[in-house]
Amino acid sequence: MESITAQEQKVYSQDEAYKASLEYFKGDDLAARVWVNKYALKDSFGALYELTPDDMHKRISREIYRIEQKYANPLSESEIFELIKNFKYIIPQGSPMTGIGNPFQIASLSNCFVIGNSGMSDSYGGIMKIDQEQVQLMKRRGGVGHDLSHIRPKGSPVKNSALTSTGIVPFMERFSNSTREVAQDGRRGALMLSVSIQHPDAEDFIDAKLEQGKVTGANVSVRINDRFMEAVEASSSFKQQYPVNSKEPLFVKEIEAERLWKKIVHNAWKSAEPGILFWDTIIRESLPDCYADLGYETVSTNPCGEIPLCPYDSCRLLAINLFSYVERPFTKDASFNWVLFNKHVAIAQRMMDDIIDLELEKIDGILIKINEDPEEEEVKRTEKNLWLNIRTKAEEGRRTGVGITAEGDMLAALGLRYGSKEGSVFSIEVHKNLAIAAYRSSVQLAKERGAFSIYDAEREKDNPFMLRLKEADEQLYYDMTEYGRRNIALLTIAPTGTTSLMSQTTSGVEPVFMPVYKRRRKVNPNDKEARVDFVDEIGDSWEEYIVFHHKFKDWMEINGYDITNNYTQEELEELIKKSPYYKATSNDVDYLEKVRMQGAIQKWVDHSISVTINMPNDVSEELVGELYMEAWKAGCKGVTVYRDGSRSGVLIAMDDKGKEEVKENESLPFPTIRPQVLEADVVRFQNNKDKWIAFIGLIDGRPYEIFTGLSDDDDGILIPRWVSQGSIIKNKEADGGSRYDFQFKNQRGYKTTIEGLSHKFNPEYWNYAKLISSTLRHGMPIEKVVDLIGSLQLDEAINTWKNGVARALKRYIPDGTEVHKQKCSSCNSTNLHYQEGCLTCSDCGSSKCG
Structure with missing residues (x-):
């Protein structure tokens, strides 16, 4: 099935691959590390078999060419490589890029x-x-x-x-x-x-x-x-x-x-x-x-x-880099090469159909693996049937996901502003041409390879998308009714993630405008130390600044500005105002115009468009409602709004009238006297081979105290697995001492109480838990509590307990909380934050949840 084996591959060290990739990416440290860590071919022991993205692109080209040879009029291996090398024209997305030609990983190519x-x-x-x-x-x-x-x-x-x-x-x-x-x-x-x-x-x-x-x-x-x-x-x-x-x-x-x-x-x-x-x-x-x-x-x-x-269908993604079809970019003579674009769209659709055959091979490999697993057939039945169903849908419908990237850069290179009416008109024309060229390619593939097996022109004759295609290209429509088409649906616009980060250095690709352009700071774009100071000062991610630096530098060079000058703040501001990216950031774009543009573009996309409308923190709820309503009227299939900071530290409390009150990023003052009854979460987790359980008392959704230790049914912690919430009740013993009980309701509303919660666990654990609870009660930020726990010097025997407590509390750290004293294990960045309880790198996206 695969055309390479470990024996045929030269092995590279991490350092060799990083240095070679750093040169490939023209000194862009982040892009080099992301590629080496996420996409370079490696086995389960970490041995690297690719030195630079050129090796990856040769691997992908070789495999697609192998499939091409099964059919009439095959593309050559060199043709395929020329289109995908340097991420210039056609860019397979995450799963295809990682999995195509990969003999070391039993995984699907579907995203x-x-x-x-x-x-x-x-x-x-x-x-x-x-x-x-x-x-x-x-x-x-x-x-x-x-x-x-x-x-x-x-x-x-x-x-x-x-x-x-x-x-x-x-x-x-x-x-x-x-x-x-x-x-x-x-x-x-x-x-x-x-x-x-x-x-x-x-x-x-x-x-x-x-x-x-x-x-x-x-x-x-x-x-x-x-x-x-x-x-x-x-x-x-x-x-x-x-x-x-x-x-x-x-x-x-x-x-x-x-x-x-x-x-x-x-x-x-x-x-x-x-x-x-x-x-x-x-x-x-x-x-x-x-x-x-x-x-x-x-x-x-x-x-x-x-x-x-539909259930059990899947899709693989591929993006076409729109920026690369702009000739003489950023000049008054800039133009879009429609002939080359339409030619490449047709080839991209053909390559996507080849990738479906590669996916079917991958699924067959997964099924072989399942059959060879030592478990009984009954144990494997759900997994096996799952992949059989997925295989049927992939082979029968042959769905593809051809999309685009760098639309904003394309417009800027043509002298058009993203979000303007002129820019929207041009974008709509691009997507119309994309749809026609892709569908024409799918019809040609049907002539050469056969239509998807259930194609029926009569079923589709009244579909609005099909009627638009018919109006735009009547000959295409009648050819389709005669020959069918190869794929049930073809197009989408997906977020391109880290692949856009890698491609922007070599070809100017990056699908979104970063708000960095609005920052008014003195910075020499060619001075590395100044760049670092700039990032530290504005608080944006290194990725955002990398994008700013390359876009702005390219524009300066093309227009004859000396990038080695140490510009004053005023001079830099004037240069930015001349740039085609000026007033095209997420905070500058007219939000309603953006959703109208999305609705118009959506008419030429047979799947959907992944779009998040980024808005400043002070935007009103009324405007969000107006935007959603306009999106529906404009014909959008979906929309998400992200207000700056809206996911940071959201806690819900109820006032004495039962009215919801939302508090953001506040250090909530706790009562000086513990309430008799606290709401509580039950958190279960496994650390190494040990099973742990934590009871976390809450006030306004924030941890106030914690009881935790080994989950041991023999010691009396008989709590059903479905119990995730309850109450911790403080009671007085006959001798005047305190006792903490845990109480929960069953599904019929009857209460069960487990007495003496504080005595159920190892006394040493309980003593440390009291110390930790004290820091929580006095308002120490939860991320600081987690750091404190991690720094405790304890006997080796209870280190597992310490790690378990930290894991239990991390889930309560507000999203967006920054961490400054640790490095990302993937790219060594210090730009880390907590997201959903996991320590996440803002630069490469790596996330550690343990």
Whole structure:
């Protein structure tokens, strides 16, 4: 299957690869380290088999050429290499770049998957099956999405010992926790959870992530239909029901649409979630949904939202670098090479179809691995069926994900400002040409290789996207009806992540405008020490400054400015104002114009567009609501708003009137006398081979005290696995001493109390826990408490306990909390912060959760 083996490969040291890659990336330390750590071919022992990205691109070219030889009119290996080398024209994204031609890793080439069951499947069996499928995909590097609308609403009758359903939220926690469990090199998988706005638990779903420490391993989005949006506009009522699409629902309730809408807007403004999926628009425009009765009904999206998928379908991603088609960039004679662009789009679609064949080989390898595993067939059954289902969808529909990167740079190089009406008109024309060229290529592939097996022109004849293609190129449409097309759906716009970081140094690629351009600081773009001072002063990431430096330097050189001058602050400001990037940052762009542009572009993208609207901290909730409403009207399929700082330190408290009060980044004063009853979280974890349990007393969502030790049923800690919350109650003993009890409610509401919590664990642990609780009660920031615990010099026997306490508390560190005294193990950056309890590198994205 693979064309290389370890015996055929020369082995390089980490230092050799880093030095060679540093030269390849023209001195860009970050890009070199990201490539070596994330994408260079390596085995499970860390041996490197590639020296620079040239080796990687040769590996990919060799494999795609091998597939090309199976079909008529094959591309040559050199043709493929010339298109992908230096990240210049065509850029395979993460999973394909890592996995193609990789004999050392049994993993899929797909970037994203959606899973689900047939019918409602509202049972623990169905839920547990989905949970296992999610884990099985994440362990092989896949991002996963699934919908929760099939779960019965809270309070519904069930025929088990609980008698009534717990609703959606507890299962959100289950799936979130599974995500956090599965990590590769400290990096977690990505998860999208969605629910229909018609579901009676939709409001609980929307609120679930606002409380700190809850559902921290998932993105969440709400599937909103046109009827709800119309009810919001009309200030009328809206019917929720279960099952959500049933003509004879079992449960119905009427709600005020405007009230729930304001809740969605408020939460998005406050915490950047939930995202919104305009579901009727997605389904109406979806070509795969023309085959819904054959198993292609779209049910959810991948974690970034750009690929709506049916259960067990998956997608691989590839980006076309728009900047590279600008001739004479940043000059008055700049132009876009449409001929070359259309030619390369056709080849990119062809390469994507080849990658599907490579993916089928990878899936076969996974199935062989499963069959060879020593477990019984019953144990392996869910995993095996999962990959068989994925293989069927990949072979039958042959879905691809061709997209773009560097759109903003393309516009700037042409003298057009991102977010302007002129820039939007040009972008729409680019995406229209992209769609026509890609679909024409898929029709040509159908002539040469055969159409996807269930193609039926009659099913698609009234689809709005297909009708636009027909109007734009009638000959293409009639050729399609005659020959079919090779792929069920083709296009998307996905975030390009670290691949854009690597490509921007060699070709100017970077898909977003960084707000660094607005910073008014004295800096010589050619002075490394000044660059470091600049980064330290403005507080932005090294990646952001690298982008600024290369973009601005390129523009200066092209326009004849001396980059070695030590410009004054005033001179630099004047130069920035002349740059095409001026007034094109995320804070400068007209937000409503941006969503209108997205809606217009969306009409030429058959999947979706991953777009987050970045807004300053002081933006109003009303503007966020207006933006969401405009996005629906403009024809967007989805939108997410990120208000600067909105994910940092969000805590929920309730005042004495029961009204929600949100406090950000405050050191919350605790009462001087401990309340008799504290709400508490139960946190379970495994450290080495030991199982641990922690009981964390909370005030306003912030840790106040901690009891923790080995989880030992023989010692009397008989707490069911499903218990994650309860109360810690302080009681007086007969001798006047204090006793701490833990109390929880079962699913019927009956209370169970475990007395003497403080005496259940090793006395030495308890003494140290009292010390740690004291620091928590006196308001020490949680990240400082974690640092303090890490610095304790304890006997080797209780170091495992110390690590467990730190792990239990990390989940409460506010997102965005910066760490200055540690280095990233992947790229040595000191630009680290906490995100969802994990120490995350802002530069390379590496995340350590242990």
